[in-house]
Amino acid sequence: MxxxxxxxxxxxxxxxxxxxxxxxxxxxxRVVFDQETYLDGIELSPATFYEKLGKAKVLPTTSxxxxxxxxxxxxxxxxxxxxxxxxxxxxxxxxxxxxxxxxxxxxxxxxxxxxxxxxxxxxxxxxxxxxxxxxxxxxxxxxxxxxxxxxxxxxxxxQRKLYFLVDTLEYLQKGGRIGKASAVLGTLLNIKPVLSIDNEGIIYAVEKIRGQKKAMERIIQMFEQDFAGQRINIAVGHTANPASAETFISLIETRFELGEVVYPNIGAVIGSHVGFGTIAIFVWPA
The missing domain is CATH 3.40.50.10170 (Rossmann fold)
Structure with a gap:
């Protein structure tokens, strides 16, 4: 065989x-900071990347x-x-x-x-x-x-569903990856766009919610519509901020029986296009 x-x-x-x-x-x-090129995940860990991103005067590029x-x-x-x-x-x-x-x-x-x-x-x-x-x-x-x-x-x-929240659309806009979400205007008045990826692999805005806690609650409601009565696996990606992932897990585990739980770091390439404070939630049947 x-x-x-x-x-x-x-x-x-x-x-x-x-x-x-x-x-x-x-x-x-690859990720490029000020003419210096790094191999994602090999020469640049997520933690080091976000540290460099916080000090960068120009946003990094990727290839x-x-x-x-x-x-x-x-x-x-x-x-x-x-x-x-x-x-x-x-x-x-x-x-x-x-x-x-x-x-x-x-x-x-x-x-x-x-x-x-x-x-x-x-x-x-x-x-x-x-x-x-x-x-x-x-x-x-x-x-x-x-x-x-x-x-x-x-x-x-x-079968799997995914949503993500960003603190700002600046990175997506400048990186040219925002797709259909371009109609969403930033985070004025604490508006948190709930984003997803369509069947063609393009980012789009699902809804605009005021406040991160309400946005998380709305995401859980959508998962309840898709996975009602099911045991689920979940992964919560974060931009080198595990506490944000734990917050979401604590909310969802009161509504679902959880199987596998994964905490992926959002790495340097994706992080270059979504920025700090991003939370990405992935759910699939257990």
């Missing part, structure tokens, strides 16, 4: 211990891996493990060229190798697809083949 290896990129924000446990291959994006970087990862896996397959899951093509780079990297290999690589556009960001990559890796360790894993990933993508 051929072994399946999972490849993703650093914007999946999968906790390091889970990357190691399930042997996930993570291709880093995707090159096709050659993906080609090298794919070829090394397939050469080291003949007969194996790869499932490669990446940041939404509506936000980044990372998925396209992965496709190009695949195309640079020999035909017999490209047949063993499945590249998936997650149409999501951060742990919104990190949980998909993790699920894929768990299935790979359980002996599932690439076709079974791809089907399971697409099914979970349809």
């Amino acid at each position: 051929s072994q399946v290896f999972i490849v993703t990129d650093s914007t999946a924000d999968i906790p390091d211990e889970l990357v190691a446990k399930y042997q996930i291959h993570v291709v880093p994006l 995707q891996p090159s096709p050659v970087e993906f080609m090298n990862v794919y070829s090394q896996i397939l050469n080291d493990h003949p007969g194996s397959q790869i499932v490669s899951i990446h940041l939404s093509s509506g936000m980044s060229g990372t998925y396209q780079s992965a496709l190009l990297g695949k195309s640079m290999l020999e035909d017999e190798q490209t047949a063993e690589i499945t590249v998936i556009d997650s149409k999501s960001a951060s742990y919104g697809y990190g949980l998909l990559a993790l699920h894929a890796a768990q299935l790979a360790q359980a002996g599932k083949n690439a076709e079974e894993i791809e089907a399971a990933v697409l099914k979970l993508h349809e």
Whole structure:
């Protein structure tokens, strides 16, 4: 039986211990601060990134891996493990060229190798697809083949829900990632836009709520509509501020029976586009 290896990129924000446990291959994006370039998650941890962001006079920029970087990862896996397959899951093509780079990297290999690589556009960001990559890796360790894993990933993508709150839309606006949310005007009068990602992988505004506590309560109400009576898994991403994640968990655990609970750090690349004070909530059936 051929072994399946999972490849993703650093914007999946999968906790390091889970990357190691399930042997996930993570291709880093890059963050540029004042002409200095760092590999996301390798040369720049979330904590260090937010410290630098607080001192930066100019917002950092980001860039995707090159096709050659993906080609090298794919070829090394397939050469080291003949007969194996790869499932490669990446940041939404509506936000980044990372998925396209992965496709190009695949195309640079020999035909017999490209047949063993499945590249998936997650149409999501951060742990919104990190949980998909993790699920894929768990299935790979359980002996599932690439076709079974791809089907399971697409099914979970349809089941999981995500929302996020930002302190300010400044980072999204300047980074050009705000999409349909461009109609939301900042945080005047303490308005907190509840944002999500649509089926095309584009950020949009779900609602505008006054005050973060009310926004959290509204998100829980929406989860109750989607997962009524179900036991759920939840991940709460934060920008190097675990206390904000704990606050949300304490609210939701009074309304749901919780299974898996994950606290992913929102890393440097996603953090460059959402800024401080962001909370991202991901829920899927347990």
